[in-house]
Amino acid sequence: MSSTSDKLTLVGRTIRWRSADGPVAGQTFEHTFNSDGSVDGKEPSKLNHEKFDAVAPISDDVVLVSYVAVSGYTLTVALNLAQGKMVGFASGHDTWAQQKGSFELLPEPDCPARPAPRCCGPS
Numbered sequence: 001m002s003s004t005s006d007k008l009t010l011v012g013r014t015i016r017w018r019s020a021d022g023p024v025a026g027q028t029f030e031h032t033f034n035s036d037g038s039v040d041g042k043e044p045s046k047l048n049h050e051k052f053d054a055v056a057p058i059s060d061d062v063v064l065v066s067y068v069a070v071s072g073y074t075l076t077v078a079l080n081l082a083q084g085k086m087v088g089f090a091s092g093h094d095t096w097a098q099q100k101g102s103f104e105l106l107p108e109p110d111c112p113a114r115p116a117p118r119c120c121g122p123s
Contacts, residue, residue, distance in 0.1 A: 010055045010063055011035050014106040015079070017086055022099035024090075030106070031065075039067045079103060 014032045019025050030042040033055050041048040053067035061082040068074045073095075077088030088099045 010065065010079075010105075013108065015065075015103050016106055017077070017101055017103035019088075019099040019101040021101070022090070022097045024099065031067075033065060033067075 011033050012035060014030050016028060016030045018028045027043075032040045033053050034040065037051070037053055039050045039053040041050065048069065050067050050069050053065065056064045056066075058064055058078065061080055063079045063081060064076065065079065066074065066076040069092075071092065073090060073092035075088060075090050077086050077099075079086050084102050084104060086099075086101055086103045090097050090099065
């Protein structure tokens with residue numbers, strides 16, 4: 001990811017991730033990072049809409065995503081697009097946890113399927 005438009009390949013996309021460890025080990029979550037700086041989340045038992053998020057490219061294959069929930073908790077996750085692996089940190093008030101796992105980018109509507117985890121979107 002070498003330009004501003006490249007980072008937008010995650011904006012509007014839904015990321016499905018599954019933690020292999022940490023407090024949510026074995027659970028699957030979906031997050032959509034919106035162009036207005038908000039994020040919509042689907043957790044096992046509820047839907048969330050959070051007001052603040054960030055998507056920042058680190059390299060051609062690594063993107064950092066982060067958001068603050070209304071609850072005050074922050075989730076920051078590095079996504080390795082080439083390997084489909086992630087490592088993240090969830091923190092809030094008196095807690096902190098590292099989580100590792102995998103993720104996939106769900107296909108965009110009206111976008112032909114591409115090999116995971118690469119995506120359609122601006123190039």
